[in-house]
Amino acid sequence: GAGVSQSPSNKVTEKGKDVELRCDPISGHTALYWYRQSLGQGLEFLIYFQGNSAPDKSGLPSDRFSAERTGGSVSTLTIQRTQQEDSAVYLCASSSPSLSYEQYFGPGTRLTVT
Amino acid sequence: AQSVTQLDSQVPVFEEAPVELRCNYSSSVSVYLFWYVQYPNQGLQLLLKYLSGSTLVESINGFEAEFNKSQTSFHLRKPSVHISDTAEYFCAVSEGDFNKFYFGSGTKLNVKP
Numbered sequence: 408g409a410g411v412s413q414s415p416s417n418k419v420t421e422k423g424k425d426v427e428l429r430c431d432p433i434s435g436h437t438a439l440y441w442y443r444q445s446l447g448q449g450l451e452f453l454i455y456f457q458g459n460s461a462p463d464k465s466g467l468p469s470d471r472f473s474a475e476r477t478g479g480s481v482s483t484l485t486i487q488r489t490q491q492e493d494s495a496v497y498l499c500a501s502s503s504p505s506l507s508y509e510q511y512f513g514p515g516t517r518l519t520v521t
Numbered sequence: 522a523q524s525v526t527q528l529d530s531q532v533p534v535f536e537e538a539p540v541e542l543r544c545n546y547s548s549s550v551s552v553y554l555f556w557y558v559q560y561p562n563q564g565l566q567l568l569l570k571y572l573s574g575s576t577l578v579e580s581i582n583g584f585e586a587e588f589n590k591s592q593t594s595f596h597l598r599k600p601s602v603h604i605s606d607t608a609e610y611f612c613a614v615s616e617g618d619f620n621k622f623y624f625g626s627g628t629k630l631n632v633k634p
Contacts, residue, residue, distance in 0.1 A: 452621050466621070498565070500565075510565075
């Protein structure tokens, strides 16, 4: 079946530009997570959506980062005024309580800020 | 906040040798524990998990991990590794609400012939 998809797979942008990263979770999964993986680092939690509840935004590193999830499905992570330190792989995962929250990860978007 | 430590960034090992990948977490509150694996050029996928019950959990490909509450550890072991086990392994912890998962920095297992 279809897994989690993310687009674009690679994004190169100039410092100061805004970028949007997209995540399509597995159909029926109510939970959606965004992570950031910098070179040589582990996964850094960014934000969590569960159903219609208010998202847990506690991991967003600055107010330049925001995310939304429309209709409980597709999610978009937006980074405004990108900085070089934003360069990383951004991973999306989806899950469901019925799966004991086993996370299914997408392939990631590699963001390079020049 | 919870922190997860994987002390070994790289573990080289010969095929058919045993291996242990270490994982320690900081908080002693009720936790759920996971190991994820990322094979070359693939996405992360669940290897095994501890939610409750037996402290020893196993995967379908011969890995096992033991939850040790007193040592706040969840080390991953395999008695005999294969070339195909070459991958990066990530330990993850959730504090019971599944809102947030804390990941370690990963251990690259390199199995040599």
